[in-house]
Amino acid sequence: MEFRLLGEIEARLNGEPVDLGHARQRCVLVTLLVEANQVVQVDQLLDRVWDERVPIRARESLYSYISRLRQALPGVGFTRRSGGYVLTVDPDDVDLHRFRRLVDQAREAGDVRLFDGALALWRGEAFADLDTPWLAGVRETLNRERLAAELDRNDLELNVDQVPQLTARAAEFPLDERLAGQLMLALHQSGRQSGALAVYDETRRALAAQLGIDPSPELTKIRQEILTNSGAVPAARFELPRDVSQFTGRGTELRYLLADPDGVTAIDGMAGVGKTALAVRLAHQLAPQYPDGQLFLDLHAYTPGSTPLTPAAALDKLLRAIGVSAIPDDVDERAALWRTRLSGRRMLIVLDNAADTAQVRPLLPGTSACFVLITSRQRLAGLDDARVLSLDVLAPRDAVALFGRIIGDERRLAEPGAVEEVLRLCGYLPLAIRLAAARLRHRPRWMVAHLAGRLRDQRKLAELQAEDRSVATAFSLSYEHLDAAHQRMFRLLGLIPGPDFDVHPAAALGDISLPEADRLLEGLLDVHLLQQPSPGRYRMHDLLRAYAAQLASDESATVRLHDYYLHAAAVAMNLIAPQERHRRATVPPSTTPIPTLTCYDDATDWLESERTNLLAVQDGRFTSLLSALIWRFLYIRGHHDEALTLHNRAVAAARASGERVLEGQALSNLGMCLERLGRFSEAVEHHEQALAIFRDTGARQLEGHALISIGVTHSWFRRQDTAMSLYRQAAQIGRETQTGVLEVFALDNLGIELAELGDYEAAIHHYQHALDIARTEEPPYLQGHALDNLGRLLARLGRFEQARDHLMQALELAHRSANRTFEIEVLNSLGETARIASDPAEALTLHHKAVALSEETGSRSELARAHNGLGQAHHDLGDGSAARTHWETALALYKDLGLPDADELSAALHED
Known part of the structure; x- marks a missing residue:
C-alpha cells in the first residue's frame, strides 16, 4: 500500500489506484495519515474536516467514513483508541513521511542524492485537491519544509542549471534572503552579474516595503563580492543532526535555555544523561533565529576510539565549514580568522562532547550575535559569561x-x-x-x-x-579520562555501602588526609561521576556505583572504612549514653579522622546521617559490634524495624564466630526491640537466653540489665511479684558494680509495680530515689523516666499541677534528647492526666500526637495505649461512636500483643 499526499491525494494497492471516496472522506484519511501512528482525538478530526461548520450528525458521518476507508484499504489499521483513532502504517508508505526521513538523512550525511530523492516525491501542491483551513496550515508548513530542503541541497551543490528553478522560487518567496543569495550566486556563476545585482535590489525593496528592514549582512556581503568580482561566496550551511524522534520530557530545562538564547550556554552532566539530545532539540527550535547557518562539531572528548580534537583541528573544521580554504597554521591566527569571519553573522554553533574549557575557549565567536551551545561531562567553570545547566536524570x-x-x-x-x-x-x-x-x-x-x-x-x-x-562503555570513557588519583578514589567509592557520604569515609577508604579527599571528591563532582545532594554530602548514581564496585578490590580499604564507622559510632554513643559504656563492645580506633562530635546533638545528627550506611554494611563481625554499639540510639529514636533487622543479623553473626558476649548483647537488644513492638513472649525468650550467656561469662552488669528487661516483660502480663524480684536483683547488682544507670532503671520499675499494688508512698519513694541518682548521671533523659512515673502517680492522686509539672519536664527531656520512644510515653501520660483532670479536649490532642509518633516508630503497645486514651476522651465528650471505634482499635492491638489489658477493655466495651 502506497499513499501520496505531496500532490493530489492518491492511494495505490499493489500499484493500482484505490477509490478513496468523496472529499470529506479523503480529508479524514489525510488527517490520519499526516498524524500516522499517533492517536487523533475525535473532536480534532471533526474540527479538521468540517472546521467551524460541524453538522449535528458529524460523529455518525465520521464513523461511516472510517468504515468505508477500512473496506477500501484492506490491511490498513484504523484503530479506535483513547477517545480517537490511530492509523497504523509504515511511515515509508506515505510520501510525506518518506520525504521528511530522506531530508533528515540528507542533512546528516550531507548527501545531494538523498535531497534529490526527497524532492522528487513532490508532484505539485500538497493535498492539491482538498481545501480546509487545517490542511491549508499544514500545506504552508510543508511548503516551507520543501523550500528549506531545496536550499540545503543547493548549499551542497549550486550551479547555473538551477537558475530557472531558483527564479521561480524567488518569485514565490520574495522575502527569503537565503533563497535570494543562492539565486544571486547562481546568476553570478552564469556570468549574469547585472541580473544578480537586480535580485539584490528587488529583495531590498521588498524587505523595506513589507518588513521595514534592510538586507542582512550575509546578503549584503554576497552583493559586495559580486561587485568586486571576487568569486562566489559559499552559502550558509545547516549541519544540525536529526532531532531525536523519541525525545521525552526536559520541558523545564528547555524553557530555561530558550529564555535567553544568546552568547554561550553550556550543558553538563554524567554520561548517558541526554546532553546531546537536549542540545540538538534546543538547536532545532532556535534554528530559524540564526539564518546564516547552524554548525555542529563533535569535539570527541568521550568518543570510543577517538582522541579529543585539539583547538587547532577544531578551528580547521569550523573554518572550512564556512567556506575558508586558506587556513593559517598558527592556532591563534585561526581563532582570529574564525572570529573575523563570524563578525556580522547570526549563526548557531553546537560544540558537542567537549573535554574542558581550554578546548572550547578558542572556538568562541567574538560577537554575541552568534549563539554557541556546548555539551560536556565536565563542568566548564572557566567559561565565566556562559549560562550553565547541569542536567540531572529524568523525572x-x-x-x-x-x-x-x-x-x-x-x-x-x-x-x-x-x-x-x-x-x-x-x-x-x-x-x-x-x-x-x-x-x-x-x-x-x-x-x-x-x-x-x-x-x-x-x-x-x-x-x-x-x-x-552500552552504559558500561559510556562510564568507562569518563573513568579513563581521570588521572590515577581520581581513578583510585572512584574505585574505592564503590565500597561505600549506603546511598550518600561525606569526606570522612572517603579519607578512610583512601587512607589520605581530609583536604586531599575533599580535592578528589570535588574533582569527581566536576566531571559528574559524583552528585552532591546537599552541601558536604556526596552520592553516586546507582549504575555508576555498580560500575565502580566492579572495579574495586581493595580489602584493606574496607577494613579502614569499617574501623572508621565503628570508632565514630562509639564516640557518638559515648555522648548520647555515657553511663552505658559498660554495655558497649570495645572497637578498634580509626586510623583516619572522624567528625568533630562534642555534644549530644552532634552525635545524634551524625548517627542519623550515617544510619543507612552503617546498617547497609554486609560484614558479620561489623554487624555484631554495631548492634552492641548503637542499640540505644535506635531504641530512643524509634527505629524499631531497622533495629530488628540489625539485631537478628548480629545474633547469627556472633554465633557463627563463637563470640558469646556479643551474642548475648545482640539477644538482649533483640529482646528489647521485640518488647517495644509488642512481641512479649518472643522478647522474654531472647532475654532469658541473653541472661544465661551473661551468667556463664561473668558479665555482671549485662546480667543486671537482662534481669530488668525480663522483669519488664513480666510486668506487661501483671506478674508483679516476679517482676519486683527481678528488679531487686538488678538493683543489687547495680549497687555492687557501682552502675548508677542500672540502679535507676531498677528503682523506676520497682516504683511502677508498687504503684500498681496501691502502695503509693513506697512508689513515690522509689521514684524520688531514682531521680536523685539520675541527676548525677548522664544523659539527662534518665531523669525523664522517674519524672514520667512520678507525674502519672501524682495525677492518680489528684495532684494535677504537680503531675503536669513533672510530665512537662519529662517531655522537655525527651525533646532535648530526641528520644522519640520516650516522647510517646510522656504524651500518653499527659493525655491521661488531662482526662483525669476533666479536660478531654486536651487529652484528644495529646493522644493523637502519640498515635502519629507510634505509627511512625512501630511502637504498638503505646499505640494501643493512645487509642485507649482517645476512646476515654471521646466517651467523656459524649461521642460514643468515636469512643467505640478507638476502643475497638486498642482492643485489637492488645489482643494481638497478648496483653491482659485486652480483657479489661473487652469487659468495658461490653458494659458500654
Whole structure:
C-alpha cells in the first residue's frame, strides 16, 4: 500500500489506484495519515474536516467514513483508541513521511542524492485537491519544509542549471534572503552579474516595503563580492543532526535555555544523561533565529576510539565549514580568522562532547550575535559569561513516558509495577532506559518483570547494552579520562555501602588526609561521576556505583572504612549514653579522622546521617559490634524495624564466630526491640537466653540489665511479684558494680509495680530515689523516666499541677534528647492526666500526637495505649461512636500483643 499526499491525494494497492471516496472522506484519511501512528482525538478530526461548520450528525458521518476507508484499504489499521483513532502504517508508505526521513538523512550525511530523492516525491501542491483551513496550515508548513530542503541541497551543490528553478522560487518567496543569495550566486556563476545585482535590489525593496528592514549582512556581503568580482561566496550551511524522534520530557530545562538564547550556554552532566539530545532539540527550535547557518562539531572528548580534537583541528573544521580554504597554521591566527569571519553573522554553533574549557575557549565567536551551545561531562567553570545547566536524570513521570514510547504503551500499561522497578534499577538515566527498553522491544516474549529480575542481578550493567552502545562503555570513557588519583578514589567509592557520604569515609577508604579527599571528591563532582545532594554530602548514581564496585578490590580499604564507622559510632554513643559504656563492645580506633562530635546533638545528627550506611554494611563481625554499639540510639529514636533487622543479623553473626558476649548483647537488644513492638513472649525468650550467656561469662552488669528487661516483660502480663524480684536483683547488682544507670532503671520499675499494688508512698519513694541518682548521671533523659512515673502517680492522686509539672519536664527531656520512644510515653501520660483532670479536649490532642509518633516508630503497645486514651476522651465528650471505634482499635492491638489489658477493655466495651 502506497499513499501520496505531496500532490493530489492518491492511494495505490499493489500499484493500482484505490477509490478513496468523496472529499470529506479523503480529508479524514489525510488527517490520519499526516498524524500516522499517533492517536487523533475525535473532536480534532471533526474540527479538521468540517472546521467551524460541524453538522449535528458529524460523529455518525465520521464513523461511516472510517468504515468505508477500512473496506477500501484492506490491511490498513484504523484503530479506535483513547477517545480517537490511530492509523497504523509504515511511515515509508506515505510520501510525506518518506520525504521528511530522506531530508533528515540528507542533512546528516550531507548527501545531494538523498535531497534529490526527497524532492522528487513532490508532484505539485500538497493535498492539491482538498481545501480546509487545517490542511491549508499544514500545506504552508510543508511548503516551507520543501523550500528549506531545496536550499540545503543547493548549499551542497549550486550551479547555473538551477537558475530557472531558483527564479521561480524567488518569485514565490520574495522575502527569503537565503533563497535570494543562492539565486544571486547562481546568476553570478552564469556570468549574469547585472541580473544578480537586480535580485539584490528587488529583495531590498521588498524587505523595506513589507518588513521595514534592510538586507542582512550575509546578503549584503554576497552583493559586495559580486561587485568586486571576487568569486562566489559559499552559502550558509545547516549541519544540525536529526532531532531525536523519541525525545521525552526536559520541558523545564528547555524553557530555561530558550529564555535567553544568546552568547554561550553550556550543558553538563554524567554520561548517558541526554546532553546531546537536549542540545540538538534546543538547536532545532532556535534554528530559524540564526539564518546564516547552524554548525555542529563533535569535539570527541568521550568518543570510543577517538582522541579529543585539539583547538587547532577544531578551528580547521569550523573554518572550512564556512567556506575558508586558506587556513593559517598558527592556532591563534585561526581563532582570529574564525572570529573575523563570524563578525556580522547570526549563526548557531553546537560544540558537542567537549573535554574542558581550554578546548572550547578558542572556538568562541567574538560577537554575541552568534549563539554557541556546548555539551560536556565536565563542568566548564572557566567559561565565566556562559549560562550553565547541569542536567540531572529524568523525572520518574518522563522516564515512564520514554520507556513506553520505545516498548509501546500496551506493554507498559500491562505491568506498571515492573516498569517502575526497571526504571528505578536504571536510575532514571536516559541512556540506560533506552537500552533496557530496546532489549525488551527486541524480545517480544519477555515480560517487563523478567527484565526487572535480570537488572536486579549483580551483573545488571551487562543487560544495558545494544550493538555498539552500552552504559558500561559510556562510564568507562569518563573513568579513563581521570588521572590515577581520581581513578583510585572512584574505585574505592564503590565500597561505600549506603546511598550518600561525606569526606570522612572517603579519607578512610583512601587512607589520605581530609583536604586531599575533599580535592578528589570535588574533582569527581566536576566531571559528574559524583552528585552532591546537599552541601558536604556526596552520592553516586546507582549504575555508576555498580560500575565502580566492579572495579574495586581493595580489602584493606574496607577494613579502614569499617574501623572508621565503628570508632565514630562509639564516640557518638559515648555522648548520647555515657553511663552505658559498660554495655558497649570495645572497637578498634580509626586510623583516619572522624567528625568533630562534642555534644549530644552532634552525635545524634551524625548517627542519623550515617544510619543507612552503617546498617547497609554486609560484614558479620561489623554487624555484631554495631548492634552492641548503637542499640540505644535506635531504641530512643524509634527505629524499631531497622533495629530488628540489625539485631537478628548480629545474633547469627556472633554465633557463627563463637563470640558469646556479643551474642548475648545482640539477644538482649533483640529482646528489647521485640518488647517495644509488642512481641512479649518472643522478647522474654531472647532475654532469658541473653541472661544465661551473661551468667556463664561473668558479665555482671549485662546480667543486671537482662534481669530488668525480663522483669519488664513480666510486668506487661501483671506478674508483679516476679517482676519486683527481678528488679531487686538488678538493683543489687547495680549497687555492687557501682552502675548508677542500672540502679535507676531498677528503682523506676520497682516504683511502677508498687504503684500498681496501691502502695503509693513506697512508689513515690522509689521514684524520688531514682531521680536523685539520675541527676548525677548522664544523659539527662534518665531523669525523664522517674519524672514520667512520678507525674502519672501524682495525677492518680489528684495532684494535677504537680503531675503536669513533672510530665512537662519529662517531655522537655525527651525533646532535648530526641528520644522519640520516650516522647510517646510522656504524651500518653499527659493525655491521661488531662482526662483525669476533666479536660478531654486536651487529652484528644495529646493522644493523637502519640498515635502519629507510634505509627511512625512501630511502637504498638503505646499505640494501643493512645487509642485507649482517645476512646476515654471521646466517651467523656459524649461521642460514643468515636469512643467505640478507638476502643475497638486498642482492643485489637492488645489482643494481638497478648496483653491482659485486652480483657479489661473487652469487659468495658461490653458494659458500654
